[in-house]
Amino acid sequence: MLPWTTYETVYEAALNQPETFWLDAARRVTWKQAPVTACRARTDGWHDWFPGATLNTCYNAVDRHVKDGRDGQAALIWYSSATKERQVVTYRELQERVAGFAGGLRSLGINKGDRVLIAMPTMVETAIAMLACARIGAVHVVVFAGYAGPELARRIDDVAPKVIIIASCSFQGQTPIPSAPALNEALAAAMHRPQACVIVQRAVCRASFIPLRDHDFHTLEQSTPAEPVTLHSEDPLYILHTSGTTGHAKGIVRDNGGHAVALALSMELIYGCEPGDTFFTTSDLGWVVGHSYGVYAPLISGCTSVIVEGGASASAIRALCHQHKVKCLFTTPTQMRLMRQESRHLSGAILPTLARIFVAGEYADPILLDWARSYFHKPVVNHWWQTETGWSITAHFFGLPEREPASLINDIGRPAPGFRPSIVPSVPDEQCGEIVLSLPLPPGCLAGMWKDGAIRVPSAYLDETGRYYRTFDEGTIAANRAVHMLGRSDDVIKVAGRRISGVQIEKIIAAHPNVHACAVVAMPDELRGQRPVAYVVLDPQAACASLSEEIVARVNEVLGRWVGLKEVRFVRRLPTTVSGKIIRKRLLVS
Structure with a gap:
């Protein structure tokens, strides 16, 4: 049972009394030697969670x-x-x-x-x-x-x-x-x-x-x-390679103790799951979602975990949710779009035990989320995290009695306990900019990077002061702590000195009833510096004729002609990574 009733009380507790907060959170885990210290700085400048404590993750799972x-x-x-x-x-x-x-x-x-x-x-x-x-x-x-x-x-x-x-x-x-x-x-x-x-x-x-x-x-x-x-809390549990955030493949190291504590807390606080509940993630086990929420988090929490080989169809997902009384479904926007395409031949899903659906991995536009809500008749929400963090930086908190504000339902939510985001403006006096996280990061995040046979400080992620972790994502932070994502730092388009997120344009294009998927990238422009170009995948029955003009007109109407979208390229598919993320850099050379 969580001791908090509102988001502000839980977030403030982690912010103002972190030692007490995380030692209390650690009680969800069975320790051989219980921790007496939550966080301690390492001699190399990074930090360890629950140093000196001992446990075994497999025993806990x-x-x-x-x-x-x-x-x-x-x-x-x-x-x-x-x-x-x-x-x-x-x-x-x-x-x-x-x-x-x-x-x-x-x-x-x-x-x-x-x-x-x-x-x-x-x-x-x-x-x-x-x-x-x-x-x-x-x-x-x-x-x-x-x-x-x-x-x-x-x-x-x-x-x-x-x-x-x-x-x-x-x-x-x-x-x-x-x-x-x-x-x-x-x-x-x-x-x-x-x-x-x-x-x-x-x-x-x-x-x-x-x-x-x-x-x-x-x-x-x-x-x-x-x-x-028996292992020390700070002993490494696994290495997982990623190239997403800084562009080069690297091994992210996860520890045992902090990882177990963070995932156990997240299952209760974010996903609203208790022992005995069934959790279903469509992620491959080779990706971080598969690690965190296909294996470790559900099992550490005494839940049942449903895992799937390959891309499951909408009917298969419905059947699995129904047969195994799934409470939480965790999937990707790519999987959701495939389900939407198939669902034209299926009626809405009636799944009494399914409480909510979570989406992560890439941006999910409001049109897609609204479709999913109408199809499943359940809450469907985004949340934001990275391979490096291992769990949500921002989320919606279904374990609390307080209902999530309706104004946040289509966004990525508010910071999870221990994450302290701030904005580094790209242009002076602007409210938007790169989102950075104050150190130390909360438990469950990367314990370092694997390099030359040892665990090293993740210096590629640190700002010039060494006090902040760079997410390489841009956005804004509202007064109510809500984080609004604009996109990757290199996905923000600079048009005649003004900045516009490709995601903002994609939202408008995705709202067109004949658009299945889209991506917007920046192309060089001699006069304006950069201009947006849209790559659009149409639904199978749609035709390209006149759609280009319709899409441009929609963007002009919502954002204004200054955005400069004139070129819409229709493609059969968008290039994606094996985990389903759109590779926008590949569009630049197509």
Whole structure:
């Protein structure tokens, strides 16, 4: 039960009495040695959360729930959009499988601090491998299963894993893609050599084992079970590579203690979930949402987690929500747009247990959110966070009795406890600018960056004073603390000395009934410095004729002709990352 009734009381408590606030929040976690200090500065200039305290994340996510009588409750529910397979794993079964596989990793020489690279699609075995690493203090490095050999080789050389774990195949749609060729190509190119490889054999596409190198995943599960080891709060839990915020691939390091505390608090405060509730994220486990809210947060909180391999259809998502009594659905705008496209042939979803839907990963326009609300008949909200933060910088807080203000419903919300945003104006006296966060960041955020075999201060994210974390996103902050996002710093367009966010233009274009998706980028202009160009994906039944003029007229009517939108380019699809974010830089060279 949360001790606060309003947003202001919870935010002020974290702002004015951070030690007390976070030590209280830490009580949601089972500790071997409870913390007596919330935050302490490191000698390298960064900070540690709950230093000196000890725990085990796997114990918190699995064993303690078995001990507390949740052994028969579903822990993981898995569905494959490719093979249509389903699997339900109880907390007791998960404990047995994780402990056995952890023992198997031990038999391969894996110990505390060793890195284990996991290149698998979203499967039960992926979650088992992650939790098994956490159980014995190994550091898991989950990467996208579809990476080609050269990209996988770069990850291997960066983290020097002792063991690599793959599935025999992943899928592109319904087509199986063998994984062994990419692994072999990566190992041939990488400088580092792992001690062993582990393969999950899938019936649809089996891999040939290389003697002495390869081991069967399910055979290793039958090893002597390993007990959870005691770890310091500041010990690394995982490394996750990202290139989104500063443009270059880097390994974000997450700790054990702060991560567990932040995620446990977020499940209750932001998502309004309690033990026994079912949480469903459509994210791949290779991305941060899959880490945080596909595996760790729901399990640490004693919830049931629904995970999906591949892009689930609208009908599949509806069925999963209905069959498993999902309370919270967490998805992306890309997935939502696909659902909208398919839903033309489906009636609205009647899902009595579904309480709310959360969207993150990229901007979701109000038109899309309104469609989702009318389709699901539930609250649908944005929230803003990054791979680096691991949980929401800003959000809507459904765990509080106080209702969220209606004026914020289409925006990204207000800061979560411990996040202290401010604005660095790009132009003097402007209210908008880059959003920066005061240090120290709250628990659950990056504990550092992995570089040259060690955890380093994330200096690429710090401003010139070293006192602020740069988000590289631009926006404004209202008097009621609400943060309004304009877009990435390099997505803001400068037209004849005036600044306009591409997102502002995209909102207007997306409101057109024939527009499926859009992106606006800045092109050089000899007279005005820059001009916006819109790339538009139409709904399948729409025609391009006269739509370009309609779109330009809409933007002129709402924002004014000074914006200078004259060019609308119709494309079949927008370039996106494998996690669904639009790659606007690629549009600049198209």
